[in-house]
Amino acid sequence: QWQQQLVSRLPPGFNYVARMPTMNRADANSASTVAFEVCETADARRSVLAAALALMAKQPAFVALRTQQQLGYIVYTWVHVEVSVSFFAVMVQGARYGADTLTARIGMFLEKFQEQVCPQPSGALTDAGFAEVKKVLARKIVARDASLKQASDRVWTEVDQRAYVF
Numbered sequence: 062q063w064q065q066q067l068v069s070r071l072p073p074g075f076n077y078v079a080r081m082p083t084m085n086r087a088d089a090n091s092a093s094t095v096a097f098e099v100c101e102t103a104d105a106r107r108s109v110l111a112a113a114l115a116l117m118a119k120q121p122a123f124v125a126l127r128t129q130q131q132l133g134y135i136v137y138t139w140v141h142v143e144v145s146v147s148f149f150a151v152m153v154q155g156a157r158y159g160a161d162t163l164t165a166r167i168g169m170f171l172e173k174f175q176e177q178v179c180p181q182p183s184g185a186l187t188d189a190g191f192a193e194v195k196k197v198l199a200r201k202i203v204a205r206d207a208s209l210k211q212a213s214d215r216v217w218t219e220v221d222q223r224a225y226v227f
Contacts, residue, residue, distance in 0.1 A: 092154035093163035099147045111140045
């Protein structure tokens with residue numbers, strides 16, 4: 062039996078903060094995930110663009126949020142799929158700061174990242190920069206799984222998230 066998941070479409074520009082209670086009050090860790098809806102998974106073009114964005118943000122997020130600001134021991138960017146909707150997400154987890162601080166710092170990083178990625182007045186990424194991102198992403202997409210576990214995880218993630226984009 063599949064667990065029923067409820068999804069609500071929020072109006073454009075709507076912000077929602079979900080706060081989850083800690084299971085262990087003695088644990089000093091906090092985490093924040095900031096996610097933006099990108100598209101339905103059936104939209105292959107936008108799904109690939111979201112993956113490109115996550116790839117472009119990976120290293121700058123790690124350097125800014127973990128190395129320079131030392132916000133936490135986990136800093137991660139990815140495309141998350143939930144009930145056939147793709148989200149671009151940034152997550153930070155650590156014991157030094159609370160979730161509100163982590164969320165604010167992720168927001169500041171994303172504003173700065175947008176300025177770095179799209180320095181042109183038109184807001185567009187340079188052709189050369191985007192060509193390099195496409196090349197790296199294409200290699201990642203066609204790369205063979207390194208192990209049976211990796212292959213299994215990839216396939217079961219599609220089933221678990223009900224995306225079915227194999």
